[in-house]
Amino acid sequence: xSITRRKFLGWLGAATAGTTLGKTAGAASNKHFSGYAKSMGxxxxxxxxxxxxxxxxxxxxxxxxxxxxxxxxxLSVLDTQRRxxxxxxxxxxxxxxxxxxxxxxxxxxxxxxxxxxxxEPACASACFVRAFTKTPKGAVIYDASVCVGCRYCMIxxxxxxxxxxxxxxxxxxxxxxxxxxxxxxxxxLPGCVQAxxxxxxxxxxxxxxxxxxxxxxxxxxxxxxxxxxxxxEMGGTSWLYLSAVPxxxxxxxxxxxxxxxxxxxxxxxxxxxxxxxxWPVLLTGIYAMSKRKEKIANEETARAxxxxxxQTNAAAAAKHAKEMEQVQKLKQKEIENAVKxxxxxxxxxxxxxxxxxxxxxxxxxxxxxxx
Amino acid sequence: xxxxAATTRKSFLTPFNVVAGIIVILxxxxxxxxxxxxxxxxxxxxxxxxxxxxxxxxxxxxxxxxAGGFVTSAAVYIFGxxxxxxxxxxxxxxxxxxxxxxxxxxxxxxxxxxRLPYPFIVQQGTTSLLFEVAACVALYLTVLFIEFxxxxxxxxxxxxxxxxxxxxxxxxxxxxxxxxxxxxxxxxALFLIAPAKLHPLWYSPYLPVxxxxxxxxxxxxxVIFESTLSHxxxxxxxxxxxxxxxxxxxxxxxxxxSLVLAGYxxxxxxxxxxxxxxxxxxxxxxxxxxxxxxxxVALPCFLYAVGVRDxxxxxxxxxxxxxxxxxxxxxxxxxxxxxxxxxxxxxxxxPHWMEIVISVFLVTVGLIAFRFIVTRMPILYSHPDYExx
Numbered sequence: 001x002s003i004t005r006r007k008f009l010g011w012l013g014a015a016t017a018g019t020t021l022g023k024t025a026g027a028a029s030n031k032h033f034s035g036y037a038k039s040m041g042x043x044x045x046x047x048x049x050x051x052x053x054x055x056x057x058x059x060x061x062x063x064x065x066x067x068x069x070x071x072x073x074x075l076s077v078l079d080t081q082r083r084x085x086x087x088x089x090x091x092x093x094x095x096x097x098x099x100x101x102x103x104x105x106x107x108x109x110x111x112x113x114x115x116x117x118x119x120e121p122a123c124a125s126a127c128f129v130r131a132f133t134k135t136p137k138g139a140v141i142y143d144a145s146v147c148v149g150c151r152y153c154m155i156x157x158x159x160x161x162x163x164x165x166x167x168x169x170x171x172x173x174x175x176x177x178x179x180x181x182x183x184x185x186x187x188x189l190p191g192c193v194q195a196x197x198x199x200x201x202x203x204x205x206x207x208x209x210x211x212x213x214x215x216x217x218x219x220x221x222x223x224x225x226x227x228x229x230x231x232x233e234m235g236g237t238s239w240l241y242l243s244a245v246p247x248x249x250x251x252x253x254x255x256x257x258x259x260x261x262x263x264x265x266x267x268x269x270x271x272x273x274x275x276x277x278x279w280p281v282l283l284t285g286i287y288a289m290s291k292r293k294e295k296i297a298n299e300e301t302a303r304a305x306x307x308x309x310x311q312t313n314a315a316a317a318a319k320h321a322k323e324m325e326q327v328q329k330l331k332q333k334e335i336e337n338a339v340k341x342x343x344x345x346x347x348x349x350x351x352x353x354x355x356x357x358x359x360x361x362x363x364x365x366x367x368x369x370x371x
Numbered sequence: 372x373x374x375x376a377a378t379t380r381k382s383f384l385t386p387f388n389v390v391a392g393i394i395v396i397l398x399x400x401x402x403x404x405x406x407x408x409x410x411x412x413x414x415x416x417x418x419x420x421x422x423x424x425x426x427x428x429x430x431x432x433x434x435x436x437x438a439g440g441f442v443t444s445a446a447v448y449i450f451g452x453x454x455x456x457x458x459x460x461x462x463x464x465x466x467x468x469x470x471x472x473x474x475x476x477x478x479x480x481x482x483x484x485x486r487l488p489y490p491f492i493v494q495q496g497t498t499s500l501l502f503e504v505a506a507c508v509a510l511y512l513t514v515l516f517i518e519f520x521x522x523x524x525x526x527x528x529x530x531x532x533x534x535x536x537x538x539x540x541x542x543x544x545x546x547x548x549x550x551x552x553x554x555x556x557x558x559x560a561l562f563l564i565a566p567a568k569l570h571p572l573w574y575s576p577y578l579p580v581x582x583x584x585x586x587x588x589x590x591x592x593x594v595i596f597e598s599t600l601s602h603x604x605x606x607x608x609x610x611x612x613x614x615x616x617x618x619x620x621x622x623x624x625x626x627x628x629s630l631v632l633a634g635y636x637x638x639x640x641x642x643x644x645x646x647x648x649x650x651x652x653x654x655x656x657x658x659x660x661x662x663x664x665x666x667x668v669a670l671p672c673f674l675y676a677v678g679v680r681d682x683x684x685x686x687x688x689x690x691x692x693x694x695x696x697x698x699x700x701x702x703x704x705x706x707x708x709x710x711x712x713x714x715x716x717x718x719x720x721x722p723h724w725m726e727i728v729i730s731v732f733l734v735t736v737g738l739i740a741f742r743f744i745v746t747r748m749p750i751l752y753s754h755p756d757y758e759x760x
Contacts, residue, residue, distance in 0.1 A: 085418060126564055128490040128502035146494050149482015151421035152501045156564045163418040164482070166411030172482035256567050265500055268560035268579050272503060272553060279549045283449050287541065290451030 035119040039138035041206035041238035048200035051110035058195025059090045086163045089177040090114035095250050111250040115161045115177035117238035122261030126156035138238040139179035235260025391735050398732025401725045413725040420720035427706035429476035432699050438590030440466025441551040448544040457616040460750045462594050467515040468737045500560045507554030514547045526748040537760040555586035570709035572660040575642040584635045589698040591628040595621050595691035610752030625687040629675035636668045667697025
């Protein structure tokens with residue numbers, strides 16, 4: 001029993017990957033996932049590709065895809081730029097503008113287009129039924145039996161690979177390269193790799209392919225651009241590319257960055273539980289505040305009304321009292337006048353009698369006005 | 372009621388009915404084509420352009436414009452702005468119909484609509500923003516249905532059920548705001564995974580925030596816009612409270628919309644800054660971005676403010692319509708115009724006329740349903756037998 005350092009690290013890597021990834025595509029974490037240990041990949045070298053379309057034919061055969069519109073030996077289809085379709089998991093494009101600085105390129109270059117089998121696939125991250133799986137073998141495979149057909153994977157894929165059976169009414173599927181998963185689990189080569197007559201495609205463990213690619217660049221520095229496309233693009237892909245010219249000249253985007261797709265959405269996803277947890281608290285708080293404000297406002301209104309009523313009453317009472325006073329005064333004056341008159345009229349015969357009767361009248365009159 | 376029925380029967384061939392009838396017939400024909408011939412037979416969708424107007428318009432615009440329900444119910448039941456009470460029911464109804472039609476539209480768009488429950492019952496793809504959208508839309512549609520149900524119950528005379536639901540108002544409102552926050556923002560977050568495809572001026576890590584804030588603007592503006600239309604066509608259905616509060620609602624919601632638009636404008640500018648995309652403003656896409664930012668965000672912000680200051684209800688109403696248009700422009704920009712901007716024009720998408728037929732058909736169905744309900748149920752008036760809740 002010999003545990004080599006490599007083996008140990010491999011296990012460690014697998015364990016880490018297992019815990020961070022679980023069964024789905026990688027969630028947000030500060031760990032960098034560099035692929036399943038011992039996963040497979042394919043290295044494409046465009047200095048070896050002759051644009052014969054044998055890979056397309058091989059793919060078509062092993063995947064039992066519908067017959068092509070034009071035969072595979074018809075190379076005039078290369079005159080137009082193509083993309084993967086529901087009937088073609090892979091296609092080869094020709095690039096005529098291959099003038100590139102230090103590298104001497106004679107004639108056009110070719111590139112094979114197919115699923116790149118990302119280490120952390122955008123399609124798998126985007127799928128809301130987990131129809132896509134990144135297998136430990138390296139292949140990204142699709143399960144049509146759960147697919148709803150929302151086509152979000154096609155939106156998400158930075159390489160524009162998944163295609164859709166738009167002409168099917170009942171059971172449309174997403175169609176894309178599977179790295180010939182059913183074949184590679186049996187130890188067979190992917191259809192395209194097997195068909196390639198020039199070894200432009202190399203199938204193997206991704207880690208070995210990376211080494212192989214680096215060696216080729218080292219050995220022939222004037223033949224290659226010093227970059228392995230797919231080593232880090234979008235977090236790394238299982239399909240790797242070597243090219244004689246800058247990758248954008250063979251239709252590979254150089255602006256994708258190295259962030260794996262799941263990281264792009266992990267921030268937004270992590271906000272979900274926070275909103276669920278805090279919004280009800282915040283909203284209930286606002287509700288309580290508005291309720292309290294309403295209560296205070298009601299109380300204030302009630303108090304204001306009470307105050308107003310009281311004030312009005314007091315004012316009315318004061319006014320009434322004042323009026324009463326005036327009335328009293330007038331009466332008093334009248335009485336006095338009357339008394340005077342009476343006194344004058346009586347001309348002093350019985351002064352005591354008159355003063356007795358007057359007060360009685362004064363008492364009665366105001367009480368009548370009151371009511 | 373019987374009187375009413377008589378008049379509608381008499382004047383059945385109104386211009387609205389004729390046009391709506393033609394659209395519905397066309398829509399049904401295209402529906403048959405869609406479900407017998409597949410998406411390819413009625414749409415211009417392609418492998419490069421998997422989402423067309425059924426997502427860009429029916430889903431993104433539809434959900435944004437249906438935000439009036441949660442905005443209004445939150446204002447009235449949570450923020451305690453009781454003076455807008457008469458706006459709640461029309462807003463909830465608009466929201467409910469909007470979401471219901473969004474779900475109907477999705478049945479056209481997805482390949483196997485009968486599998487739409489799969490994300491919940493078969494396999495949960497919880498790493499997908501679309502899962503969040505689907506879950507929240509499904510739940511919120513249910514919430515809106517319950518929130519709407521008292522009107523139907525009053526119409527049907529189900530007193531006990533009605534009083535039970537009414538007691539849930541606050542709970543439902545809070546639930547509605549939580550769900551709306553989540554899915555309105557995640558509709559924007561759907562595009563976070565595609566920085567390589569969406570033009571940098573529109574792509575931003577703030578997309579979820581932009582979508583949520585602009586949904587509030589859309590909701591506020593739709594309430595004003597919808598009340599304008601209701602007032603024109605269903606004024607005979609409105610009670611005194613509605614007629615009296617109509618202008619209060621326009622003024623209050625206009626003021627709120629102006630404020631939120633101002634905040635939205637600032638965050639959009641911060642978005643340009645965050646991506647340091649100033650240099651792109653001079654490109655053709657940049658000019659179109661400026662049209663959106665200045666013409667459909669800054670301008671309505673200003674016009675709403677002027678309208679509120681001058682108590683110019685007419686201006687507020689026109690601004691509401693303009694803002695609603697602006698929301699459509701924004702959603703279509705993100706999903707269609709600025710999406711796949713890197714592709715040659717030959718690979719770009721433009722909707723097939725039959726896609727437009729389906730979208731118009733669904734809007735028409737919404738209008739017909741709205742009319743059916745407001746002419747029967749207590750939406751624009753309070754039912755005399757029930758107390759307001």
